[in-house]
Amino acid sequence: MRKFAQNHHFYIFLAVLLVLTSCVKEMxxxxxxxxxxxxxxxxxxxxxxxxxxxxxxxFEKYLPSGVPLQGYIPGSIVFSLPEPYKRPISLTSExxxxxxxxxxxxxxxxEPTPVLKFEFTNTIDSSFDxxxxxxxxxxxxxxxxxxxxxxxxxxxxxxxIEKSNISYFYSAEKIKNATDVSISxxxxxxxxxxxxxxxxLTIDASGVFNFNYDISNGLP
Amino acid sequence: MSVVSLFAQxxxxxxxxxxxxQSLMLNPGGKxxxxxxxxxPLVSGFYLGASSSNISVYDAFDDNKFTGPNRMDQRLEYxxxxxxxxxxxxxxxxxxxLSAGFEIGNLFNKYFLSFGLYKEIDFFNYWPDDMAYLAxxxxxxxxxxxxxxxxxxxxxxxxxxxxGLQHQxxxxxxxxxxxxxxxxxxxxxxxxxKGFVGSGxxxxxxxxxxxxxxxxxxxxxxxxxxxxxxxVFDGDINPVRDAIDMHRKVYAEGPFITGNIGxxxxxxxxxxxxxxxxxxxxxxxxxxxxxxxxxxxxxVTGSYGFDGTxxxxxxxxxxxxxxxxFEKTNNADSYTTMRPVEFYASAMYRFGYxxxxxxxxxxxxxxxxxxxxxxxxAEKRPRNPEVALTAFYYRKIWEPLRIKATYTxxxxxxxxxxxxxxxxxxxxxxxxxxxxxxEYGNLADANTLSLQMGLNxxxxxxx
Numbered sequence: 001m002r003k004f005a006q007n008h009h010f011y012i013f014l015a016v017l018l019v020l021t022s023c024v025k026e027m028x029x030x031x032x033x034x035x036x037x038x039x040x041x042x043x044x045x046x047x048x049x050x051x052x053x054x055x056x057x058x059f060e061k062y063l064p065s066g067v068p069l070q071g072y073i074p075g076s077i078v079f080s081l082p083e084p085y086k087r088p089i090s091l092t093s094e095x096x097x098x099x100x101x102x103x104x105x106x107x108x109x110x111e112p113t114p115v116l117k118f119e120f121t122n123t124i125d126s127s128f129d130x131x132x133x134x135x136x137x138x139x140x141x142x143x144x145x146x147x148x149x150x151x152x153x154x155x156x157x158x159x160x161i162e163k164s165n166i167s168y169f170y171s172a173e174k175i176k177n178a179t180d181v182s183i184s185x186x187x188x189x190x191x192x193x194x195x196x197x198x199x200x201l202t203i204d205a206s207g208v209f210n211f212n213y214d215i216s217n218g219l220p
Numbered sequence: 221m222s223v224v225s226l227f228a229q230x231x232x233x234x235x236x237x238x239x240x241x242q243s244l245m246l247n248p249g250g251k252x253x254x255x256x257x258x259x260x261p262l263v264s265g266f267y268l269g270a271s272s273s274n275i276s277v278y279d280a281f282d283d284n285k286f287t288g289p290n291r292m293d294q295r296l297e298y299x300x301x302x303x304x305x306x307x308x309x310x311x312x313x314x315x316x317x318l319s320a321g322f323e324i325g326n327l328f329n330k331y332f333l334s335f336g337l338y339k340e341i342d343f344f345n346y347w348p349d350d351m352a353y354l355a356x357x358x359x360x361x362x363x364x365x366x367x368x369x370x371x372x373x374x375x376x377x378x379x380x381x382x383x384g385l386q387h388q389x390x391x392x393x394x395x396x397x398x399x400x401x402x403x404x405x406x407x408x409x410x411x412x413x414k415g416f417v418g419s420g421x422x423x424x425x426x427x428x429x430x431x432x433x434x435x436x437x438x439x440x441x442x443x444x445x446x447x448x449x450x451x452v453f454d455g456d457i458n459p460v461r462d463a464i465d466m467h468r469k470v471y472a473e474g475p476f477i478t479g480n481i482g483x484x485x486x487x488x489x490x491x492x493x494x495x496x497x498x499x500x501x502x503x504x505x506x507x508x509x510x511x512x513x514x515x516x517x518x519x520v521t522g523s524y525g526f527d528g529t530x531x532x533x534x535x536x537x538x539x540x541x542x543x544x545x546f547e548k549t550n551n552a553d554s555y556t557t558m559r560p561v562e563f564y565a566s567a568m569y570r571f572g573y574x575x576x577x578x579x580x581x582x583x584x585x586x587x588x589x590x591x592x593x594x595x596x597x598a599e600k601r602p603r604n605p606e607v608a609l610t611a612f613y614y615r616k617i618w619e620p621l622r623i624k625a626t627y628t629x630x631x632x633x634x635x636x637x638x639x640x641x642x643x644x645x646x647x648x649x650x651x652x653x654x655x656x657x658x659e660y661g662n663l664a665d666a667n668t669l670s671l672q673m674g675l676n677x678x679x680x681x682x683x
Contacts, residue, residue: 034292039358042420047526048539087541108360183539203539206420213355 037213040107045116046087046181048203052124053195055187073126073193084184086135097211101172104210111167112146113210114175119165120153123199126189127155132168134178142178144168155190156199175209229269229312230597232610232626233640233653234672235564236500239622240642240651241321241676244334246564247502248384248396249488252332254678256322257649265316265338269670271632273307275299276667296356303347305370306603310344316674321384334398335383339405341470342560346372346603350417359419366417368429376557377405377470378509379477384486394490402509402559404480406441406470409434409557425525426542433518434555436480436511444469479513484559496588498568505559512554522546561600568593568614589616597630606631620645628655632668649676 059073062082073079104113118132129152133141149166156162170178183203193199237243238251242265259265279302286294321334350366359366384398415429435441447469452462484507490500524544570588595610608630616622626638638655653672654660 035296036293037355039355040360041358042360043426044420044424044526044542046539046541047424050538054538085539087539089541181541208360211358 035215037215038104038210040104040113040208040210042206042208044204044206045089046203046205048085048183048201050201050203052193052197052199055124055126055201056193056195071195073189075125075189075191075193078186078188080186081184084131084182086180086182088180089134089178098176100211100213101175102210102212103172104212106208111148112169113208114170114172116168116170116205116207117165118149118167119204120163121202121204122153122162122164123156123159124193124201125155125157125191125199126187126193128153128185128187128201130166130183130185132166133182134168134170134174135180135182136177137179139180141182142170142174144170145174153201155188157190181205229271229310229670230562230599230608230610230628230630231267231269231653231670231672232595232597232608232612232628233624233638233655233670235595235597236566236568236593236612237614237622237624237640237642237651237653239644240649240674241319241334241678242316242651242672242674244321244332244384244386244396245382245398245486246504247488247490247500248386248398248486249394249490249502250386250396250500251394251490252321252323252386252681253649253676254680256679257320258677259316259319259336260675260677261318262315263675264319264336265314265672265674267312267314267670267672269313269668270311271668272309273632273667274304275302275307300349300352300356303349303352305347305349305367307347307349308344309347311341312343313341315339319676322679330388332386332396333383334386335381337379337381340378340380341376342378343375344373346370348372354417359417361419364419366419368413368415368417368431371413371431372411374409374411376407376409379403379405392492394492396488398486400484400486400505400507400559402482402484402507403477404482404509404511404557405437405474405476405478406444407434407436407480407509407511407557408441409555425523427522427524427544429520429522431520434511434515435517436513436515436555437474437478438514438516440474440514443473480509480511482509482556482559483507488564496570498570498591498593499566500568501565502563504562504564506561507559508556509559510554510556515552515554517551517553517555518548519551520546520548563598564595566593566595587616590614595626624653626655630668636668644678647678647680649678650674651676 056071056073058081059079060069063069101114105111106113106115116134118130120128120130122128131151134144136142146169147166148169150164151166153164154162231246234240234243235246236250239253241253241257241259243250243253279298286298288294316336316338319334319336319338321332323330324333325331348370350370351368354366380400380402382398382400384396386394386396388394410431410433413429413431415427415431417429418426444466447466451465484505486502486504486506488500488502490498492498522545524542524546526540526542568591570591572588572590591614593612595612597608597610599606608628610626610628612624612626614622614624620643622642622644624640626636626640628636628638630636633656635658636656637658638653639657640651640653642649642651651672651674653670655670656668659669
């Protein structure tokens with residue numbers, strides 16, 4: 001005990017050395033560089049609600065002059081919008097997002113991505129056939145790599161809600177060139193469509209996108 | 221001007237270990253260590269502490285735990301599943317550059333003046349649970365909103381000059397205070413983020429965020445980041461070698477004092493109603509630093525949703541597209557960070573006598589050589605207050621050797637056993653304090669570790 005008290009500095013120093021040199025088991029720190037982040041994002045892109053009142057209004061707007069306004073759309077006629085709805089897709093203007101956009105596969109459905117999905121819900125007694133396109137900055141349509149689903153939604157008769165959906169598949173490079181979406185439709189009425197109802201056609205569109213950030217390419 | 225809090229670590233072994241002069245840094249109203257002391261410059265006080273709740277470095281990086289080509293993906297999945305937004309990762313290092321103290325005043329009105337200079341590195345991070353999930357998996361979780369406030373990180377290098385005064389009012393009461401002057405050598409703070417990312421088609425507003433990263437001594441920070449990115453990350457990662465190189469860059473390079481300065485105070489007392497009982501309490505680092513030198517704050521604000529306005533749509537338009545703004549701005553506005561406020565308290569029972577080896581077997585010392593007690597540590601944190609409870613046993617084994625053994629329970633560990641040694645030989649005091657001793661078989665598997673050591677020269681009290 002006396003010897004320890006007189007030499008305790010040495011023993012303590014030795015103990016620290018022994019402890020610290022034996023204390024860390026083998027670990028794989030270099031593996032950090034193998035980390036690849038591959039999130040899959042679903043983003044709502046647009047939504048639309050075309051009420052029956054609105055349809056009657058648009059129909060009457062484009063009637064030839066001299067034709068009297070009836071205040072309704074007659075049944076059994078076919079009517080197309082003269083000009084499509086064209087809207088900008090602001091997300092595709094974000095360079096910092098697009099840099100990491102890649103071609104991938106939807107984890108849920110196994111379908112390729114990027115994919116734009118449109119869902120139509122109809123309570124108007126008229127069928128609608130849609131024509132949807134992505135446009136580039138020059139206004140030219142971008143050709144999709146694939147289409148799945150039905151661009152036509154059936155007329156709603158007797159209060160039955162009709163649904164339809166369609167998916168457009170694009171490559172990541174094509175999405176990066178897209179600046180606008182263009183939507184037009186042709187309606188075929190079954191019965192007379194009068195104002196003052198709650199009937200409508202809704203469109204919900206979302207995109208599923210895969211991103212890739214490989215840390216081995218370096219930190220930002 | 222914004223105000224932000226920082227965080228520190230529990231030094232349960234050093235608190236109340238009055239033979240070690242550095243214990244006055246935890247309670248300026250503690251017992252004085254001797255008539256005077258001088259810390260051996262640069263080696264009088266070195267403290268290193270690190271903690272990670274719910275997961276250890278070994279958990280995440282064990283070479284044998286995950287195998288196969290996508291082992292890092294498995295590791296990431298494991299870490300993301302194990303941690304939540306209240307889990308923290310933190311590290312603190314202090315290096316005392318100089319430290320000294322001596323008695324002043326006359327026989328009837330004696331004070332103990334202590335002063336010193338030390339440098340401190342602090343880092344803490346709340347696990348960014350939602351952001352980590354979003355980065356790894358994406359947002360395809362129905363109904364879930366990903367909270368940007370989960371991103372909460374802070375790091376700082378500070379130089380502290382302090383001067384303290386301790387005074388024994390009477391046989392029962394000892395009080396003290398310490399004034400501190402801070403100079404921040406580097407700071408990065410991102411603790412005030414707001415907003416969310418929505419989940420897929422569930423939300424009409426997919427993103428609404430306001431994120432900020434406040435920095436001072438920005439040029440130095442950029443140097444350190446470039447070193448990490450280009451030298452450490454792009455080469456072979458060797459934690460020990462890289463840590464040594466980082467220390468050299470942080471401590472040895474750059475200005476010693478900057479224009480990012482602040483003040484703070486410590487207050488404390490010891491109450492000894494009898495020979496056996498002693499109670500003490502202290503508040504440490506009640507102060508702030510104002511950052512105004514080489515400040516560069518990064519702000520990102522953005523909002524994407526259906527609002528019916530903007531270039532794409534007008535109000536009432538039947539077809540609405542997601543629209544919004546995403547703006548990145550910088551500014552040089554000064555900001556203030558609060559120093560970590562810590563609270564210590566203890567109750568101690570002293571007992572026993574040293575017995576003479578002479579025939580009378582009489583006690584040879586007035587001071588009881590043994591003590592047991594409880595200590596409480598608390599610190600204020602943004603989300604939840606953090607507390608630690610310590611039971612301790614102290615023993616003066618021999619005049620040259622004292623030990624303190626602790627058992628601490630806190631958020632990081634329920635098996636934290638610590639041991640402190642303070643040796644006194646030829647007026648030199650060497651101390652070594654280490655906690656979580658059960659994890660020394662594999663340090664990387666510990667959720668919390670701290671080590672403190674130093675060398676002082678102590679002039680004993682005149683008898």
